[in-house]
Amino acid sequence: MVLFALRQKRRVKEVTGRTDPFVSWGVSQKDSGGAPQLKGARLFSLNELKNCTNNFSDTHEIGSGGYGKVYKGTLVDGTRVAIKRAERGSMQGVVEFKNEIELLSRVHHRNLVSLIGFCYEQGEQMLVYEYVSSGTLRENLLVRGTYLDWKKRLRIALGSARGLAYLHELADPPIIHRDVKSTNILLDDHLKAKVADFGLSKLVADTQKGHVSTQVKGTLGYLDPEYYMTQQLSEKSDVYSFGVVMLELVSGRQPIESGKYIVREVKLAIDPNDRDHYGLRGLLDPAIRDNARTAGFRRFVQLAMLCVDESAAARPAMGEVVKDIEAMLQNEVSGPDGATSSAGSSANDFDGAGGGARSHPYSDVEITRGSYGDNASDYMPYFEVKPK
Template structure:
């Protein structure tokens, strides 16, 4: 929920045309259970869209306005994942009318806020000053809600302070012309205002003033997992990838198994996983979260919402939502961490657009799992850890939801993986692989440097290939067939 300075450093991305941008949105089927209209949650777009952000906001304020967006650097740059809608995209005009109808007067909203007393209440003017009049150099990104800005407020109050002092925050403003509206804004407050956990982004406060809707979150300096995996020229080290997977799993397990009432996240993906300065991961964006089934109920019936490529197949087909729907989405993200590929990527050759479908043959065959590992790691990954992570991803991605593990089981499987040191690059297998796959000396240097810089185990060139690792890897000769 906090965007960081790295949001400004996203890789070069082709924005494409408006149709492509529309397809990156998330949409839902409408279910009789859910009275509100379809809602989409989109990707972050940066400075090239700042003019659009300002123009929307100019309707309510001559210099700035209350657009909105998600709070992570994850969305700060153009999303090239080519996320596909789960249902046909509706026009922004129809969404606008839905949003307008769904935004009640301030007194009624106050009644809907379940835990507002636990949060700081800001005035619009305070947040305007905290973000330096929503200046362009404070813009962190734009998404389905609108724009997010970096700001500074008093450590223990709502008073704006000088940039670089006090508490750094991310201010998310609701765009009245956007594709998401009051219901998602309210869900964000009611869930994150009540749920407190080390691996959930902290909601600090909110603003309700006339038709203004703003949210204030803790600032996450390293931004989103999406940016680090897909928009950086240098790869995330293996140990950090496994640490992020473990942290995110703990966040989901808390929602499913430890919260007073079970919560289904419903929007688990790399752009919603934010990183602090030490690469600790936190889940952000609870606009699509849903109370889980209770009592004798086995599922929650609702409209299908989420991003194509992450949504569980049984949920897309039936609208029956369970905690195992989140487990499937976790499996997709774990696969993205392992492969360095997006869940959906139309720039890849035919047959490789959908990550899960491309990966399934390798998930099933023990001796071919290494083909899933991100080649940019240049062998700097644990052989045992990679094998176990691939097996875990296969379990999470099982088509039969009941057969997927609980998130507490996922945590148990992931816990030892960040600290394993049996690096593949120290084996004869990796040396043979290098002979047919050109290596990147820049990536190799970067990987080693990042491991030392962040206190992660460095590879040892003298480390033996225990028992030839025949139980995990094929021989070099077989690998090259």
Template sequence: MGLAPESINVDSLGLRKLTDKTRKDDCDGDGDGDDDVTETVGCWMKWRFLGSCLTPSSSSKIDGSVSGSSTQLAEENKSSNDTSRDQPVAPVTSSSSSTDAESTPSTPNIVEELKIASQLRKFAFTELKSATRSFRPDNLLGEGGFGCVFKGWINESGPAPVKPGSGLTVAVKTMNHDGLQGHKEWLAEVNYLGDLHHPNLVKLIGYCIEGDQRLLVYEFMPRGSLENHLFRRSLPLPWSTRIKIALGAAKGLAFLHEEAERPVIYRDFKTSNILLDEDYNAKLSDFGLAKDGPEGDKTHVSTRVMGTYGYAAPEYVMTGHLTSKSDVYSFGVVLLEMLTGRRSMDKTRPIGEHNLVEWARPFLRERRRFYRLMDPRLEGQFSIRGAQKAVQLAAHCLTRDAKARPLMSEVVDILNPLPDLKDMAYSSSYFQALQAERANINQAIKNSGRVQVAFPERNGQPNPSPSTPNRPQASSPYHQNHLYRSPKPKV
């Protein structure tokens, strides 16, 4: 969907981080000028070597900025040098009768399936080829499960391409030619984003459907994806910005669940699908896996299980029964990632800490232990009351009983006042003592050259574990969690 440069290593599209679900050999970056260009070229070379996505028949995938692609549970994870990336889970098919639109027709009937809003622009393939300068490598913003995303420039009021740096900057997402599933996701994005309009949803500007070409044109998101800011950039995302992003993303989900004319279940809520504009306003991207919510007296929609490993609700993975509460669970995972600075799945961490939710559960249950969860890179620059409320909210969203999870409108109400709280943790005597103790532990580890045993708790508060000091993130830029994945538009 909307691309953001920083998500990809190319600030302009935000796709650079396009770390999609199942396999992502994308370039990621910090979105810093020269560095981004370098990474983008590196990614281009990699793709070119693979016989990649710069040709119309390419099978590369795009993620992140433009539209974070999702990973199908059934798909095999092809990128496996990176231990930080999770393996996909086997697909789960519900035995109950269902309205699953996921069954693929033998031949797509575009006339019947394409319900495009009149305000969307229709582009010719040659126009988008020209707008991206023939999909040249230095315009590549990222790559994911659906295809590659390129930065382009078009006329402010029409489809005609213009000179780089002039007109309207856009992110052009191409679709891999992997069969009808890619077409179905392309179709879902056009139909949903052509009809849904909200400040916290990425804007779809237009589309191209010409022969076997399927492309989407999104607004350009200059700050890229949340994933890149949390896990790929050297400077930590400030506490106030994290809460602002969480609030914006929550408003986007609340709109889909409770305000849209037809309730929509997003189904692929994760950090790589949350794109940021210049002011760090969050917008949800990639609606390839979205589904209409249950209607009438139905309690759920039965579908083939798809999404991204580490973010999908357990009841959905087990039964294929999809509800809006599945999105609420995914929101809880992302909120926990924002609080801890850890990925939902990280195999580079010690045994017992690979799965973020399972590692965090003991600390979520005890209010006084919330300090153990907080991202050490924040160095106490967070509100104590705000962090406590956010931790409690994450626990509520992650409860195993789906019916007990809050509505997204309730989540928005809880997050609303948090940005204004000023009781910073660094000024508390307890946090200062905790930091001093952590420093001593780190020094002891450094001196001994080996990890020590964890210290016992003192006064009911946990001492930091030797396994959780300020250590650098996994070398993999996208140690992505892939559960299942949605095809992204590809060229």
């Protein structure tokens, strides 16, 4: 009888751990009184967040999507915040909610969106972030009509790269973002880039030798093919995604448009003998077309193509990417006429299960335009992915 009781207790504990990811925090689903005071993250009451958003009124809503809604609010001390409110009953949302709190409570960098606090009360799961006023990089490239000249784009790339390099090289243990994309890069009043949305992120323990074997998640168009096929996630998976963002900065386009994948299109179009546009005239954002004549522009494209190399081993580390972009920006500032001295060397949110060998994610799919989502943290248009 004693043995049976112990087994039953263990089973209940295992089931509880799967259904309530907060069990390790000692938090009751019915009451927020047991919620932890994590370092750097404040526990807000539901009433506090109701008050600063006028009871979550439509006038305070700045976006919505699969996770829930995002509201703009002002705390009693005048601090402007963005509040991400999860849809009730979404267990996937609960797991990502807990994950993001734990990760953002341990990392602090000027190019990462700061978590101010959270609310876990009466079935509500809310994350409270610093308010980043100028929206996502995707919005600024496509929607807002913001004029982003070449130097501004370099600075945005540099800030984003610095945030990712911090996660990979200075966080202990290292953190893999796993969903780097232009809708997860926010811009402040001065267009300083901040990497956001850590719901899918993974820690890399020392024993894991630089990669994590895990279920494939991410966003099609940014998803590392090697990670997709092997299910081995590494920092180089983020590097691939960042390379796609670099190509967005060059083209002003989404990764997948009209069934065409930007990585493949750029790779096929590059012509080193074309001194004016490097073979990319038809792909360039018109706002920066004149910059294609500079060696710095070519180096930027070359670096992007290194980042999206099919082999993870051939891709640079984010720290190397930072150094390269720093050099490009320095040369843009100091070089004559902005030229450098030498040339140098959604999409769908994807959630794949199961094991075994996989085919290349961008070779055997037909991608067709679907409807638009308007989540503040995921403005990526929706695409249907169908086998050919």
